[in-house]
Amino acid sequence: MIDDLIDILTTSKVSASESELYRHSKDESPHSPVEPNVVCFPETKEDVQKILHYAKDNCIPITPFGVGSNLEGQIIPIAKGISMNTERMNQILDFSPEDMTVTVQPGLTRKQLNETINRQGLQFPIDPGADASIGGMAATNASGTTAVRYGSMRDQILDLEVILTDGTIIHTGSKAKKSSSGYHLTGLFTGSEGTLGIITEITLKLHGIPEHEIAARCTFKDLDQCAEAAYHVLLNDIPIKRMELVDAASIKQVNAFGDYHFPVEHSLFFEFAGSKNTANTEAETTRKLMYDLDCDNWEVAKTEQDKNELWKARHEVSPSFRHQKGKNLLGTDVCVPISKLPSMVSFARKILSESRLQGGILGHVGDGNFHTLILYDDQSNEEFQAVNNINEQLVYKALEVGGTCTGEHGVGIGKRKYQSAEHGNAFSIMKNIKSLLDPEHILNPGKIFTDEVIR
Amino acid sequence: MIDDLIDILTTSKVSASESELYRHSKDESPHSPVEPNVVCFPETKEDVQKILHYAKDNCIPITPFGVGSNLEGQIIPIAKGISMNTERMNQILDFSPEDMTVTVQPGLTRKQLNETINRQGLQFPIDPGADASIGGMAATNASGTTAVRYGSMRDQILDLEVILTDGTIIHTGSKAKKSSSGYHLTGLFTGSEGTLGIITEITLKLHGIPEHEIAARCTFKDLDQCAEAAYHVLLNDIPIKRMELVDAASIKQVNAFGDYHFPVEHSLFFEFAGSKNTANTEAETTRKLMYDLDCDNWEVAKTEQDKNELWKARHEVSPSFRHQKGKNLLGTDVCVPISKLPSMVSFARKILSESRLQGGILGHVGDGNFHTLILYDDQSNEEFQAVNNINEQLVYKALEVGGTCTGEHGVGIGKRKYQSAEHGNAFSIMKNIKSLLDPEHILNPGKIFTDEVIR
Numbered sequence: 001m002i003d004d005l006i007d008i009l010t011t012s013k014v015s016a017s018e019s020e021l022y023r024h025s026k027d028e029s030p031h032s033p034v035e036p037n038v039v040c041f042p043e044t045k046e047d048v049q050k051i052l053h054y055a056k057d058n059c060i061p062i063t064p065f066g067v068g069s070n071l072e073g074q075i076i077p078i079a080k081g082i083s084m085n086t087e088r089m090n091q092i093l094d095f096s097p098e099d100m101t102v103t104v105q106p107g108l109t110r111k112q113l114n115e116t117i118n119r120q121g122l123q124f125p126i127d128p129g130a131d132a133s134i135g136g137m138a139a140t141n142a143s144g145t146t147a148v149r150y151g152s153m154r155d156q157i158l159d160l161e162v163i164l165t166d167g168t169i170i171h172t173g174s175k176a177k178k179s180s181s182g183y184h185l186t187g188l189f190t191g192s193e194g195t196l197g198i199i200t201e202i203t204l205k206l207h208g209i210p211e212h213e214i215a216a217r218c219t220f221k222d223l224d225q226c227a228e229a230a231y232h233v234l235l236n237d238i239p240i241k242r243m244e245l246v247d248a249a250s251i252k253q254v255n256a257f258g259d260y261h262f263p264v265e266h267s268l269f270f271e272f273a274g275s276k277n278t279a280n281t282e283a284e285t286t287r288k289l290m291y292d293l294d295c296d297n298w299e300v301a302k303t304e305q306d307k308n309e310l311w312k313a314r315h316e317v318s319p320s321f322r323h324q325k326g327k328n329l330l331g332t333d334v335c336v337p338i339s340k341l342p343s344m345v346s347f348a349r350k351i352l353s354e355s356r357l358q359g360g361i362l363g364h365v366g367d368g369n370f371h372t373l374i375l376y377d378d379q380s381n382e383e384f385q386a387v388n389n390i391n392e393q394l395v396y397k398a399l400e401v402g403g404t405c406t407g408e409h410g411v412g413i414g415k416r417k418y419q420s421a422e423h424g425n426a427f428s429i430m431k432n433i434k435s436l437l438d439p440e441h442i443l444n445p446g447k448i449f450t451d452e453v454i455r
Numbered sequence: 456m457i458d459d460l461i462d463i464l465t466t467s468k469v470s471a472s473e474s475e476l477y478r479h480s481k482d483e484s485p486h487s488p489v490e491p492n493v494v495c496f497p498e499t500k501e502d503v504q505k506i507l508h509y510a511k512d513n514c515i516p517i518t519p520f521g522v523g524s525n526l527e528g529q530i531i532p533i534a535k536g537i538s539m540n541t542e543r544m545n546q547i548l549d550f551s552p553e554d555m556t557v558t559v560q561p562g563l564t565r566k567q568l569n570e571t572i573n574r575q576g577l578q579f580p581i582d583p584g585a586d587a588s589i590g591g592m593a594a595t596n597a598s599g600t601t602a603v604r605y606g607s608m609r610d611q612i613l614d615l616e617v618i619l620t621d622g623t624i625i626h627t628g629s630k631a632k633k634s635s636s637g638y639h640l641t642g643l644f645t646g647s648e649g650t651l652g653i654i655t656e657i658t659l660k661l662h663g664i665p666e667h668e669i670a671a672r673c674t675f676k677d678l679d680q681c682a683e684a685a686y687h688v689l690l691n692d693i694p695i696k697r698m699e700l701v702d703a704a705s706i707k708q709v710n711a712f713g714d715y716h717f718p719v720e721h722s723l724f725f726e727f728a729g730s731k732n733t734a735n736t737e738a739e740t741t742r743k744l745m746y747d748l749d750c751d752n753w754e755v756a757k758t759e760q761d762k763n764e765l766w767k768a769r770h771e772v773s774p775s776f777r778h779q780k781g782k783n784l785l786g787t788d789v790c791v792p793i794s795k796l797p798s799m800v801s802f803a804r805k806i807l808s809e810s811r812l813q814g815g816i817l818g819h820v821g822d823g824n825f826h827t828l829i830l831y832d833d834q835s836n837e838e839f840q841a842v843n844n845i846n847e848q849l850v851y852k853a854l855e856v857g858g859t860c861t862g863e864h865g866v867g868i869g870k871r872k873y874q875s876a877e878h879g880n881a882f883s884i885m886k887n888i889k890s891l892l893d894p895e896h897i898l899n900p901g902k903i904f905t906d907e908v909i910r
Contacts (some may be wrong), residue, residue, distance in 0.1 A: 098686075098793075099795075100689065100690070102893060134551060141635040151610075151633070154642070162815065168880050172881060176824075178790055178822050178862055179861065180597075180859075180866070181859045181860055184609060184646055185884060188640075191635050191638070196638075215506060236544075275736060277736040278733050280728060281732045281733055285730060335634060336630075337556065337631060338553075340554075367631075399629075403629055406636045407634060411637065415636065419637055422635070425623050434638075436887055
């Protein structure tokens with residue numbers, strides 16, 4: 001396989017070195033690593049076509065790889081074969097400030113993208129925390145702290161260029177902001193985790209950088225109160241940019257990790273963005289609302305440094321838990337109808353406490369999406385079972401109240417077993433679409449679907 | 456066929472009366488009417504299943520019908536067979552103000568929906584002008600004047616219940632605001648114009664009713680200036696609720712039709728919505744911006760009556776053209792990248808003037824979507840050819856600059872011939888998905904696809 005691929009691509013684009021095989025064996029999830037047989041580094045769409053052609057002819061699995069920051073094992077080549085790393089396809093192909101759009105290759109990361117476009121007063125606001133590749137974010141329908149305002153990747157993608165297993169190049173959309181033409185393939189390929197085709201170009205909507213941003217936080221005695229308060233912000237139609245729940249355990253952890261001094265209480269972190277006047281008005285309206293709902297304190301970040309510190313701390317919650325020797329971290333990812341959030345969060349806190357495992361709760365509460373971060377001993381089978389049990393209880397509870405098993409991390413390996421329960425009869429259609437577009441099942445086999453033939 | 460259906464459904468749910476066949480033969484487009492053989496009025500999803508079962512067994516086409524306000528012939532049963540009218544399935548099944556969601560049957564109209572939910576301080580803001588059925592709006596991915604803020608139907612639908620031709624009932628999503636679980640079938644079925652399955656329930660996102668709304672308008676000497684000005688509003692990231700271009704010819708027409716007294720100049724109509732403070736700030740920022748861009752005047756609607764009149768007039772532009780004896784009206788519907796809008800609008804004005812046909816230009820300019828409304832003699836083949844020629848020129852120009860042949864009206868009959876040019880290789884995938892889900896091609900045959908077998 002390796003020699004063939006070197007013949008096809010040249011040596012510089014193929015590696016089976018120990019370090020590369022290792023790097024492509026794992027992501028940031030606790031799923032077990034599996035090394036590919038070989039890693040390819042395509043530099044052009046022709047390279048991608050060649051790899052697909054070879055893989056299809058020889059029934060060799062291909063698993064696309066972005067930067068490996070994903071959280072459900074999507075890039076783990078569980079059926080071995082080829083790991084296709086897109087890091088050399090990292091160009092901005094067409095930046096059109098006047099259309100507020102940009103077309104990029106999949107290997108470009110979101111920070112690299114913003115570095116270029118921010119200079120023109122534009123931003124790409126989807127923020128999953130990690131400096132993920134745009135291709136990976138599209139493949140998993142990523143979102144994060146700004147989804148309450150900007151939605152998920154699917155809401156921000158205008159067009160995808162996708163190469164199908166037979167080498168055909170398609171475009172799923174156009175550069176127009178909306179369309180009622182034909183079937184919406186952009187939505188279908190976004191979030192399909194590399195199981196339907198290889199994404200080689202992504203055209204994104206861009207947004208103006210708001211004139212003014214305000215960061216603020218407040219604390220509550222009870223976790224429910226936090227979730228309730230977040231819900232009232234939505235009811236009042238305040239167009240917040242971010243609204244994050246961070247429970248007391250997470251605050252404690254991140255304070256220790258990063259030398260912060262946040263009050264160790266259940267907290268909401270806010271960002272308001274717009275013109276100076278608008279942002280101030282929204283912040284003031286929210287402040288009043290929070291006090292009406294019995295918050296204990298409200299604090300606005302006074303300096304640029306305070307503001308950055310607040311969001312830095314928020315993004316460090318997960319690393320602060322992860323940063324413990326001999327411990328592994330699992331993050332749950334259910335998303336529920338917003339009125340169900342307070343009881344879901346309480347339920348999560350309850351079963352986490354009962355398990356006696358250490359952990360915290362973090363929530364993109366404007367979307368009904370939250371993560372229970374749970375630490376466990378990586379040598380203890382018992383703790384591993386307990387963690388999976390918590391995850392499973394949360395998933396079934398979320399489905400019971402009309403929610404989903406994954407708000408933003410995707411299915412990968414970890415959420416496969418819930419697909420049938422969540423999607424019911426619709427899951428057969430998904431399987432049929434998979435077989436239609438990838439009849440040999442060479443594209444990321446074993447992801448999303450459990451019963452897939454894996455060679 | 457009629458007797459069989461009466462046996463299956465009972466008499467009260469089946470009609471082949473002259474008036475019903477006529478009512479179900481045409482929509483609001485200039486496409487030629489075709490009467491179905493029979494009209495069915497299902498009242499439950501079991502009725503829908505029975506009709507599908509019968510139609511599949513006997514290879515009889517089914518064309519779903521909402522209220523018939525569509526604009527590309529989607530409900531015209533060009534292959535005859537059954538017209539399936541959903542007007543008796545018009546219930547609100549689950550209104551959850553606390554989740555800001557509602558689940559409705561397809562026959563409910565958007566005004567009926569808003570009547571109920573407005574009482575709870577919530578709104579469903581998508582506004583295509585006509586009081587369309589929610590099912591029809593979902594089927595065509597409708598949008599309209601508020602798309603600049605709320606997007607299209609696809610952006611507002613959380614879940615669809617769809618019955619497939621074999622009677623299987625599926626749900627395409629959940630009640631969670633976002634999800635990365637499985638393939639995004641909600642996006643696929645939205646805008647599929649009844650060609651993949653019959654929509655029997657729609658779960659929608661709802662929005663708070665803004666505290667305050669401001670309507671304003673301004674005029675410019677040149678049509679390009681209008682489009683340019685609209686573009687600058689977007690660049691400044693002002694979250695307008697509506698921003699509509701109405702050209703001088705349209706103003707003249709609607710003034711005469713509705714006894715309005717708007718200055719007969721190229722105009723932008725605005726709506727700002729939010730808290731009183733926010734709406735005022737946005738209006739003031741926009742006012743300054745418009746004067747910087749050389750607008751001739753800026754007028755804010757002072758009373759509630761003035762405000763309503765402004766939007767009433769905007770929605771009457773199309774009827775004001777239509778309201779002429781012996782004349783027919785065609786509305787184009789291209790959508791282009793926003794920087795291309797000024798030149799597209801100028802091009803439309805130029806070819807309209809050259810044709811010597813009467814007409815106006817209306818635009819959802821925040822989305823790059825505009826309509827050229829063209830009047831023609833319904834007895835003149837020559838004028839009909841000229842109108843189609845204008846439509847076609849606009850479509851190819853739009854595709855050339857990276858746009859789409861239809862921003863919101865859908866494909867139906869009128870835009871079938873451009874599907875291959877717009878979607879290229881992706882069009883084959885659409886065809887394959889169609890055949891996968893409707894192997895007998897009984898669902899709205901002849902729509903979207905030109906070369907479909909029509910019995």
